[in-house]
Amino acid sequence: MSIIVLGTLALDSVRTPSGERQNILGGSAAHFSMAARLFTDVHLVAIVGSDFPKRYVGFLEKKGIILTSVVKGEGRSFRWRGEYKNDLNTAITLSTELGVLSAFKPTVARNQRGIEYIFLANIDPEIQKHLLGHMRSTKLVGLDSMNYWIRNKRESLRKLLRKIDIYLANEGEAKELSGEGNLLRAAKALRKMGPSMVVIKKGEHGVLFYCDKFIFSLPAYPVHRIIDPTGAGDSFAGGFMGYLAKQRKLRGADIKKAIAFGVTCASFNVEGFGLNRTSKLTMKELNCRVNKLRECINF
């Protein structure tokens, strides 16, 4: 079993009430992979710049992430600088430097084109579409995006939504793209745009899932100290898609459990800067906390 993820590998500089880190390994594909690796082989598709530290490549390889389709471009790596103040739910972007990302055309090695579980992490929807065009047969395609693309490439995004199965959006994105203020109505409107399943990520408030057959909702796992929320949404997606890729089934019970694993991966993600916590995470710890989450909500 395998999953392929397209997204970014980034050098993140982040300041939170717990401290500050410069140029740490980040990006949507990195956070996704670090969670998904616990469930399945993860093939990562991304571009890095010529300045990308070798030790980061080694680190990902050591974690078992398959980097065949990570290319090195001429120029600087994608960089994000951001800050969280007391409201840890909201990232304040200080700067974004696209670098090599601006001319990225993803390619997929021949032996990866048959992978049936695909996640298109946040990146330009045209790049996402391009990758999807490489894949031979798809079983489950998940898509993430962000406000920037909703505003600037809405048509590309709308076209892409017709080709995918699961759309993951955060609260603000779901409301903006659907034009609905109520989350449940937003989810329904997004469902009508194409994807049979919609996941709305609500940060510290958990997740709302919508499909024609049922609605599912989980609070976030209550964490004592949030160190750095960066990548929590991608960690959610990694746990969620990773679990589904491992199960190879899409019954209601599988989806619900996948969401619980996603929520739990996200709760570990926020307990350290960057990939600090998720890179050390074991399946045993994850299972243990999924059970605790169940205790937290069962009545």
Next chain:
Amino acid sequence: MSIIVLGTLALDSVRTPSGERQNILGGSAAHFSMAARLFTDVHLVAIVGSDFPKRYVGFLEKKGIILTSVVKGEGRSFRWRGEYKNDLNTAITLSTELGVLSAFKPTVARNQRGIEYIFLANIDPEIQKHLLGHMRSTKLVGLDSMNYWIRNKRESLRKLLRKIDIYLANEGEAKELSGEGNLLRAAKALRKMGPSMVVIKKGEHGVLFYCDKFIFSLPAYPVHRIIDPTGAGDSFAGGFMGYLAKQRKLRGADIKKAIAFGVTCASFNVEGFGLNRTSKLTMKELNCRVNKLRECINF
């Protein structure tokens, strides 16, 4: 089995994206009672002005609320005017007219002083303390408050917190009173101020419960159309405390189920203006939706 609630009976004028209502029956005690009546006898302690419509008194009586300790003061009734824009989580207060509330000293009829389940809904903490002084023996005392009292009567509130069992606060209040930005830490800090149980109400995001033995969290029940959120927190409290008063037990399982009933009462509350929906609510509908809520979260 009985519960006694101290709070406000108000004339509310509210505008939401769904419409507008003038001088409808509202107030913390009214919303609380309308939910709690489904579980137990509800004795209401409040003051109304000489202009308070008789039909509202008749309406509460018809719903079985016991009004022995509702007094009529000289002057105008307590009035609240507010508005909700697209963010239905946040009420914008346009005006508050205290009227008779400013000189209110609650009295409790002799035959009500032995009631062991007590809810001190949002009102001046000195009035809350005054009521508590009337009660002979208490089994469970719940307390709600608001930012205004946290800012202006912090010491009175802090003293009161040492005498009660359950403190219910919304997210902003919990953070403000505790000085903690993280909800779980806020809950812990509030627990140290006295109450053995802390409930943090997160509006459309549900509830977080904290006590020394366990943490419990539920998302809100997903509602298709929110008409008017006014009173949702008090409806939660009514369902929660009402259930506990009926059970007369405080095991973990009772508390968790009480929270589920509270969350469900709140979900009905927001489906109509003022008391429109909760006043028509039946135990059968409530049970049915509690089961649906369980389906929504079980994995």
